[in-house]
Amino acid sequence: MGALETARTLDQSGSTTAASVIAEGCAYTRPDTVITGRDAILASYRSADEWGQSSLDQVVFESSVRPHEDGRFAIEYLDLLTRRGHQHEHRCRQIVTVQAGLITHMEHVDLPGQPEALRACFEQVGVQR
Numbered sequence: 001m002g003a004l005e006t007a008r009t010l011d012q013s014g015s016t017t018a019a020s021v022i023a024e025g026c027a028y029t030r031p032d033t034v035i036t037g038r039d040a041i042l043a044s045y046r047s048a049d050e051w052g053q054s055s056l057d058q059v060v061f062e063s064s065v066r067p068h069e070d071g072r073f074a075i076e077y078l079d080l081l082t083r084r085g086h087q088h089e090h091r092c093r094q095i096v097t098v099q100a101g102l103i104t105h106m107e108h109v110d111l112p113g114q115p116e117a118l119r120a121c122f123e124q125v126g127v128q129r
Helices: 005-011 014-018 038-057 115-127
Strands: 022-030 034-038 056-065 072-085 088-101 102-110
Touching: 014 038, 022 038, 034 038, 038 056, 038 072, 088 115
Parallel strands: 022 102
Antiparallel strands: 022 034, 056 072, 072 088, 088 102
């Protein structure tokens, strides 16, 4: 599997298939923490999904993958969130490094204004995260 296909597999698959493309020692860098290891990364994805499904009325994920610089790939995420008739579009990005067919590093990138807009939306609809 080529590097672009590996990134797409992470982006477009469930956790079982995603596990097959994340290296055991992969590090996932987030603004507030670093999550290390395939199982811990997948657990963080599952936790976020479970929270979204239980706290919001509807969550729809859209995304695309494109080549980034230095042979890495950018996964552009659009989360369509609905709660009590209020809809919000949240955008973010992950930059992934693929080596030998496995994702060895992931970096979450908040886009300008997006975290603040998401917090304001949650506050407006009475959701705490």
